[in-house]
Amino acid sequence: MVSANGNRICQVINGTAMSMNAPFIHPLADVKTRNIGSHSRIWQFVVILPGAVIGADCNICSHCFIEDDVIVGDRVTVKNGVQLWNGLRVGDDVFIGPNVTFCNDAFPRSGDRSKEPLQTIVEAGASIGAGATILPGITIGRRAMVGAGAVVTKSVAAGTVVLGNPATVKMPAHHVSR
Numbered sequence: 001m002v003s004a005n006g007n008r009i010c011q012v013i014n015g016t017a018m019s020m021n022a023p024f025i026h027p028l029a030d031v032k033t034r035n036i037g038s039h040s041r042i043w044q045f046v047v048i049l050p051g052a053v054i055g056a057d058c059n060i061c062s063h064c065f066i067e068d069d070v071i072v073g074d075r076v077t078v079k080n081g082v083q084l085w086n087g088l089r090v091g092d093d094v095f096i097g098p099n100v101t102f103c104n105d106a107f108p109r110s111g112d113r114s115k116e117p118l119q120t121i122v123e124a125g126a127s128i129g130a131g132a133t134i135l136p137g138i139t140i141g142r143r144a145m146v147g148a149g150a151v152v153t154k155s156v157a158a159g160t161v162v163l164g165n166p167a168t169v170k171m172p173a174h175h176v177s178r
Helices: none
Strands: 010-013 016-019 088-090 120-122 160-163 168-172
Touching: none
Parallel strands: 088 120
Antiparallel strands: 010 016, 160 168
């Protein structure tokens, strides 16, 4: 649609006029939250629970699950097959590769809801490679990089690269930055 002065004020998605700032939500996604920032894209077979907060300009790829007590910053990419569990805080400009696994309980037992999930923090600009496992209660520092398949058992300092099982520091991230 076009305003009287010729500016585009909305786009048409699946036959429905949407504000140009509205997030795109694929019709096969199950999104319960109303807290999604402008220009974000939520693809098919994504489930987002009501309490989740998703920032602006995010890309949540197919087959992801986002629980209630999750906050995702702006310009975050979450690739296919990722679950974001309660207690996770993701900063701006973070990349989460396909099939990354986050944990929020160090000693899980079926049906035991007696303890609060541990908070895990991924700071701004961090990147997590495909298939990495992130144990609960840790912080991945600003602009840190976690290599594909790494098992992160302790916090990662800002600006470092960690690889392996268990993940260990291999180099400062500026060696691999663009």
